[in-house]
Amino acid sequence: MNNAWWFVLLLLAVAAVLLLLSLRERKKSGLPGARVVYADSDLWQRVPETLLDAQLGIVGKPDYVMKTRQGDLIPVEVKTGNTPEAPYDSHRLQLMAYGLLIRSNYGKTPLYGLLHYPEKDFRVDFTPALEAQLLNTLENIRRMERERQPPARSHAMSARCRGCGYRRICDEKLG
Ligand code: SF4
Numbered sequence: 001m002n003n004a005w006w007f008v009l010l011l012l013a014v015a016a017v018l019l020l021l022s023l024r025e026r027k028k029s030g031l032p033g034a035r036v037v038y039a040d041s042d043l044w045q046r047v048p049e050t051l052l053d054a055q056l057g058i059v060g061k062p063d064y065v066m067k068t069r070q071g072d073l074i075p076v077e078v079k080t081g082n083t084p085e086a087p088y089d090s091h092r093l094q095l096m097a098y099g100l101l102i103r104s105n106y107g108k109t110p111l112y113g114l115l116h117y118p119e120k121d122f123r124v125d126f127t128p129a130l131e132a133q134l135l136n137t138l139e140n141i142r143r144m145e146r147e148r149q150p151p152a153r154s155h156a157m158s159a160r161c162r163g164c165g166y167r168r169i170c171d172e173k174l175g
Contacts, residue, residue, distance in 0.1 A: 051101035
């Protein structure tokens with residue numbers, strides 16, 4: 001066999017390895033194949049580093065970013081626990097924040113993101129209203145930090161309080 005054939009075989013082997021790695025990443029994400037077809041995705045890519053938007057003052061790292069054949073980027077957040085009837089507001093805002101982080105870090109504005117719960121996936125459109133809701137929430141968080149005034153408790157979960165950044169100054173903490 002001449003060198004050209006060895007080279008072709010090597011390229012095929014590399015392509016097979018890349019395909020296997022891509023399939024493994026997709027499987028690890030827990031997202032079923034049919035959903036990927038729906039999203040028109042042909043490439044899965046773990047975000048290698050924490051994304052930062054200094055102007056908005058936010059950092060984050062989506063579980064996955066999908067890239068469509070058209071080159072659009074789509075953040076995907078994988079959630080464990082109960083599957084809700086509709087995505088939680090906090091999860092929608094988290095996904096919207098990833099949309100803004102992708103926009104500032106990659107110069108592309110995602111049109112939507114995907115929330116993957118154990119039993120169902122939800123598409124979350126990045127509407128101006130959702131973006132405004134996120135910016136408003138960020139402003140409220142900053143105001144509470146400035147005034148050292150934690151939010152009123154809206155739950156009875158001590159585990160949540162134990163991992164909360166307001167714990168030191170919160171009179172309503174549990175546990
Ligand atoms: S410590 Fe608990 S009650 Fe207080 S802000 Fe945090 S999560 Fe809410």
